[in-house]
Amino acid sequence: MRIRDLLDEATVKVPLESVDKEECLEEMVDLLVRSGRISDRQAALKALLKREAQATTGIGKGIALPHAKHDSISDLVVAIGVSKDGIEFDSVDDELVHFVVLLLANTSETGSHLRTLVEVARLVEVPGFFRKALDCKTSSELLDLIDSEE
Amino acid sequence: MPRVDVIILIAGLLLLLGIASSKVSARLGLPVLVLFLLLGMLAGDEGIGGIVFDNYELAYGIGTLALVVILFDGGLGTSATSFRAVWVPSLLMATFGVLITAIVTGLAAVWILGLPLLIGILLGSIVGSTDAAAVFSIMRHGGISLPKRLESTLEVESASNDPMAIFLTIGCLEVLAGRVTGVQDLLGLLFAQLTLGAIGGLTIGYWAVWVINRIHLNSSGLYPILVQAFAWLTFGITHWLGGSGFLAVYLAGLVIGNHSIVFQRGVRLFHDAAAWLAQIMMFIMLGLLSFPSRMFAVSVQGLLVGVVLLLVARPIAISIIAPLFRFNRKEIIFLSWVGLKGAVPITLATFPLLEGVEQAPLIFDVVFFVVVLSAVVQGWTMPYLARYLGLEVPAEPPPPVTLEIMSLQNVDGEVVDYAVGAESRAAGRRVKDLALPAGAVIALIVRDKNVIPPHGNTRIEPGDHVILVLRSDTMPLVSRIFADQRLVDEDLPPLIEFPLRPSVKVGDLEEAYGVRMDAPGDWTLSQLIRSRLEGDELRADAMVHFGPIALHVRGLSAHGTIEQIGMVILMQEE
Numbered sequence: 057m058r059i060r061d062l063l064d065e066a067t068v069k070v071p072l073e074s075v076d077k078e079e080c081l082e083e084m085v086d087l088l089v090r091s092g093r094i095s096d097r098q099a100a101l102k103a104l105l106k107r108e109a110q111a112t113t114g115i116g117k118g119i120a121l122p123h124a125k126h127d128s129i130s131d132l133v134v135a136i137g138v139s140k141d142g143i144e145f146d147s148v149d150d151e152l153v154h155f156v157v158l159l160l161a162n163t164s165e166t167g168s169h170l171r172t173l174v175e176v177a178r179l180v181e182v183p184g185f186f187r188k189a190l191d192c193k194t195s196s197e198l199l200d201l202i203d204s205e206e
Numbered sequence: 207m208p209r210v211d212v213i214i215l216i217a218g219l220l221l222l223l224g225i226a227s228s229k230v231s232a233r234l235g236l237p238v239l240v241l242f243l244l245l246g247m248l249a250g251d252e253g254i255g256g257i258v259f260d261n262y263e264l265a266y267g268i269g270t271l272a273l274v275v276i277l278f279d280g281g282l283g284t285s286a287t288s289f290r291a292v293w294v295p296s297l298l299m300a301t302f303g304v305l306i307t308a309i310v311t312g313l314a315a316v317w318i319l320g321l322p323l324l325i326g327i328l329l330g331s332i333v334g335s336t337d338a339a340a341v342f343s344i345m346r347h348g349g350i351s352l353p354k355r356l357e358s359t360l361e362v363e364s365a366s367n368d369p370m371a372i373f374l375t376i377g378c379l380e381v382l383a384g385r386v387t388g389v390q391d392l393l394g395l396l397f398a399q400l401t402l403g404a405i406g407g408l409t410i411g412y413w414a415v416w417v418i419n420r421i422h423l424n425s426s427g428l429y430p431i432l433v434q435a436f437a438w439l440t441f442g443i444t445h446w447l448g449g450s451g452f453l454a455v456y457l458a459g460l461v462i463g464n465h466s467i468v469f470q471r472g473v474r475l476f477h478d479a480a481a482w483l484a485q486i487m488m489f490i491m492l493g494l495l496s497f498p499s500r501m502f503a504v505s506v507q508g509l510l511v512g513v514v515l516l517l518v519a520r521p522i523a524i525s526i527i528a529p530l531f532r533f534n535r536k537e538i539i540f541l542s543w544v545g546l547k548g549a550v551p552i553t554l555a556t557f558p559l560l561e562g563v564e565q566a567p568l569i570f571d572v573v574f575f576v577v578v579l580s581a582v583v584q585g586w587t588m589p590y591l592a593r594y595l596g597l598e599v600p601a602e603p604p605p606p607v608t609l610e611i612m613s614l615q616n617v618d619g620e621v622v623d624y625a626v627g628a629e630s631r632a633a634g635r636r637v638k639d640l641a642l643p644a645g646a647v648i649a650l651i652v653r654d655k656n657v658i659p660p661h662g663n664t665r666i667e668p669g670d671h672v673i674l675v676l677r678s679d680t681m682p683l684v685s686r687i688f689a690d691q692r693l694v695d696e697d698l699p700p701l702i703e704f705p706l707r708p709s710v711k712v713g714d715l716e717e718a719y720g721v722r723m724d725a726p727g728d729w730t731l732s733q734l735i736r737s738r739l740e741g742d743e744l745r746a747d748a749m750v751h752f753g754p755i756a757l758h759v760r761g762l763s764a765h766g767t768i769e770q771i772g773m774v775i776l777m778q779e780e
Contacts, residue, residue, distance in 0.1 A: 058291060107718060111705040121704070125718065148705050163717075170719060170754050174775050183599070203532055204353050206291075 059175050060203045062134040066091035068195040072137040072156065076144045077108065081122060084135045084158045096128035100160055114147030119180055123159035123173060132161045132168055134176075138189055138198060155180065155189055179206060216257065220249060224486035237344050237585035239489045239548070243578065246493015259494040262556040269553040272488035273368075274455050276339045278437040279481035280365055281459020282474060288358035289460060295531040296359050299541075300335075300367035301400075303523040307545070308334035308374050310519035311511065318510045319572070321565060324378055329569050331374030332555050333515055333576050337548025338364040338456075339485055340581060344546070350589045351599045356537055360544055368550050369399040369450035375554045379561050402449025404457060410440040411461025418467045429469040430476030433462060488549050492577075495552070501575045504568065508575030515576060516584065520545040536595040544588055547580040621649070621675055624688040628668040632688050638662035641747040643756055644738075646676035646684050680751065683774070703758060703772040708732035715773075723752045732768045735759060749774075 067087050074080040081104050088094045103124035107113065114120040120143075135158045142152025157176045161169040180186060182205045192198040227241035234241075249255030259265075312330025316323055341364040345357055373396045380392075414436035423429060440458040445451035467473065501508070521542040528538045555573040558566035592598050626633050632640055637648055637660050651658040652671040658664060666672060676684055706715070712734055713727025725734050735757060738750045744766065748759045760770035 110710045110714065110718075111707045113704060115704060165720070167720070170721075170775055177775065200532055200534060204355055204534070204537070206355070 058206050059134060059172070059179055060199065060206055062132065062172070063136060063199060063202070064091075065195050065199065067093065067133070067135045068198055069135070069137040070192050070195045070198050071141075072139040072143065074139070074143055075141070077112075077114075077146055078105075080120075080137070080139075080143050080145065080153075080156060081105070081158070084122075084137055084156065087135045087137075088133050088158075088160070093131070093133045094129055094160065096126075099126050099128045100124070102126075103160070104158070108146075112146045112148065114145035114153050116147055116149040116151065118142070118147075118151055118154040118186065120145045120147065120153040120156045121159065121173065121176060122156065123161075123169075125161045125163045125165060125169065127163050129160050129162050132159070132165060132172060134159055134172065136198065136202075138192060140190070155186060175206075220245070220490050221483075221486060223249075224490060237340075237581070237588075239340055239343050239485060240581050240585050242486055242489035243493045243581060246490035247496055247498055248493075249490070250494045250496065250498075252498050257494060259491070262495075262559055265491060265495050266553055266556050266560075268491055269488055269549050272484035273339060273452060273549060273553075274437060274441045275434075275477075275484040276342060276481050276488075277365055277452055277456045278434075278440075278459040279477040280338060280342045280361065281456040281461075282463035282477055284358070284361060284365075284460050284463065286460065286464040288354055289362060292355060292359040292362050295527065295533075296362035297366060298527045298530075299359075299363045299524070301370050303363070303520075303527055304334045304367050304370040304374070306523035306526065307515070307519045308371070310522055311515045314514035314518070315511050315572070318507050318514075319568065324382060325563070325565050325569070328375065328378040328382070328558065328563075329511070329572065330519075331371060331378055332557075332569065332573050333511075333547055333551045334374060335367040335371035335547075335550055336360075336364040336545045337550055338368070338452075339488065340364075340546040340548035340585065341544070342481075343485055344585055344588060350592050352592060352597055353537075353599055356533075356540065356597065360541065364546075365456040366453050368452040369403055370396070371550060371554060372450070372452075373399050375557055379557060379563070382563065383561065398448045399450040400453065402447050403444055403451070403453035404449075406444030406447060406449045406451075407440055407454030407457030408461060410436060410443065410454070411458035414440075414458065414462055415465045415467060418462075426469050426472060429467075430473045433467075433473050434477070434480065436462070492549060492552050496574050496578070497571075500571045501578070504571045504575055508572045508579065511572055512576045512579040516543075516545070516580065536597060540591060540595055540597055543584060543591055545580070546584050546588075547577040551577050619675065619677055620681065621673060622681065622684070624672045624674065624685075626666055626668055626670045626672055626688060630668070630688050631686070632666050632672070633668045635666055636662065637664045637666065638745075639747065640666075640687055641749045641758070642674075642687065643680045643683050643749045644751040645680045646674055649673050649675050683749075683756065703774050705760070706731060706757075706771045706773050708768045708771050710771075719755060721753050721755050731757060731771050735768060735771070744768075 069084070069087055072080060072083060074083045081101060085094070085097055085100050085104070088100070089097045094100055103126040104122050107124045108122065113122045137156045139154050139156070142154055143156070145153035147153055159169070159172060159176070179202065185205050188201055189198060192201060223245055224242050227245055228238045231238045231241055247253050249257050251258045308327065308330040310330070311333060312327035315321055315329045316326030319326070321329070341360055345352070345361060377392045377395060414433065418429065418432060421432070423432070437455055437458065441451035441455045444454035524542040525538055528541055533541065551573050555570045558569055563569070642648070648660040650673050651660050651664065651666065652673065653667065653669070672688065674684060709730050709732065711727065712723050712725050712729045712731065715721070715731065716723055716727065723734060725737065735750055736744065739748055744759070746759055746762045750757050754775060756774045758772040758774055759768055760772045761768070763769050
């Protein structure tokens with residue numbers, strides 16, 4: 057599975073405008089709502105916040121991977137955003153977050169949900185990827201980068 | 207015909223020299239195949255060796271067999287994931303790309319060499335394809351790492367473009383001989399080559415996997431031979447049916463390489479060695495076959511044709527096709543430049559000779575010149591170009607040596623030998639502090655020539671070989687522990703690890719990630735970890751494995767309370 061195949065210009069945002077976690081989740085869920093990938097905005101947000109309550113998905117070094125499952129989501133969907141100024145995401149290392157990958161899946165989904173998280177992990181671990189992602193000025197540049205690094 | 211013992215002696219010497227030249231290759235920055243070619247020329251009748259070899263039919267036979275072995279090994283080493291990601295652009299380059307390259311080069315040859323139109327196109331067709339042996343040799347042993355997609359595109363293209371070049375060459379010859387007149391016949395020929403090639407390769411590939419895993423041979427040494435036999439069979443059957451044997455053998459390799467088979471590592475090692483032997487043999491033979499004096503006689507025309515091919519024809523073809531697939535400018539420049547030529551054109555150049563085409567000797571000499579030019583110039587400059595364009599990516603850390611537990615059965619476990627470098631995370635730590643996942647144990651430690659039985663307090667030192675028995679799915683995690691820290695980008699987390707509160711309930715985690723933890727749903731993660739780790743095992747950095755995830759104790763209080771937990775998703779292959 058390729059992350060690139062789950063994305064298009066409507067689900068990638070460069071740069072993100074939000075400054076904190078809640079705003080950021082809303083901003084990225086809205087990308088998915090506007091592109092018609094999910095229908096129940098409130099439910100998606102609630103599920104994401106519930107997962108954040110178990111502990112933050114700001115995993116450190118400027119990266120956050122919020123993810124959740126909910127019945128209202130039909131297919132596995134992904135949104136990606138880059139923030140130049142950084143987002144207060146309550147990260148484990150207290151650093152601001154610059155690269156956010158948001159993942160939503162149906163409750164019954166098991167394998168592909170985890171696999172996609174692993175794929176995302178592989179992607180952000182490519183040496184130099186993070187730095188290059190921050191240099192992207194438009195969503196199409198970011199898509200090209202993901203395409204070439206995957 | 208010289209005596210057999212003399213032939214064997216000379217072949218042995220040439221192999222030895224070939225291997226010796228591979229040692230020099232890295233220092234000179236020259237691809238090994240160029241050295242093999244030069245070695246062949248030196249050994250030839252115009253060089254110091256004085257070996258006379260001008261048997262085109264034998265050369266064609268050896269060249270074909272070598273190509274079968276090289277392509278099959280290439281298929282074995284290509285992951286299905288990367289193949290799926292690039293096959294569309296690669297296939298377009300392998301068909302329309304070759305057509306465009308052949309026509310542009312052919313027209314140039316008509317003008318430069320004063321050939322009739324069809325003979326010019328014939329020459330263009332012969333040099334139209336990118337050579338798999340050359341590309342694989344430089345990609346895998348050339349000392350550079352490229353972005354995955356770029357590398358796969360080139361490899362798949364070169365592995366699948368020979369049918370088009372062969373088709374164009376045979377097509378031209380058929381028309382010249384008056385055997386084929388209609389465009390329909392020609393298109394039918396191409397269609398048969400591609401479809402039968404694909405069907406033959408995939409069918410026999412799957413059949414081979416089925417047979418290999420059920421045959422239960424008594425000697426493990428027979429498995430690599432069995433696999434190789436399927437490669438030859440694939441080529442033979444497909445070719446006989448009228449499909450492209452080269453395409454088929456690559457696809458069969460791809461299928462077999464992406465399935466779990468008995469004695470897998472032995473099979474891979476054997477084919478790696480076979481591919482090396484094939485490369486050395488083929489390129490030395492091509493060098494022997496060449497006549498530097500005749501190449502010199504056509505050097506001006508050859509150079510002109512080569513320049514058109516390298517700098518005009520392929521770049522035109524690539525810049526039409528590649529932009530459709532979101533390749534950026536730098537990648538297009540690189541793809542344009544890396545259309546290395548190799549043995550296929552030389553093999554194809556013997557076709558007109560065998561057909562008795564009037565201009566055949568001229569075509570052969572020009573083709574040979576162009577191939578040498580391409581191999582030397584493009585092969586030599588490719589790593590530098592990749593660096594100049596900023597396309598090089600850091601090489602992956604060398605994989606640990608893996609020994610198979612049982613050669614004759616498929617076991618989901620491995621014995622792995624990790625060499626501990628000074629910069630390894632494990633260096634200087636005690637065995638019990640390594641945080642090995644459940645499902646991995648250290649069997650023994652080899653220090654110099656001594657075997658040290660591992661205990662919890664044994665300290666691992668740089669230079670040690672640590673031999674582990676592990677479940678296959680824990681290997682990525684274990685490799686992290688032993689990896690050289692310098693190779694892991696310091697800017698990034700060592701493994702994606704999600705923090706979790708120790709008070710999170712087992713049931714919630716099971717629901718969120720669809721994993722089964724075999725514990726009551728109302729337990730906390732802290733309780734769960736305590737129930738799994740006894741006494742001394744509960745320490746900061748301890749790791750407990752639950753199917754696709756592992757829980758990592760990140761912090762313990764002075765009283766032994768778990769303060770922080772991390773969840774790691776193991777990097778499983780699909």
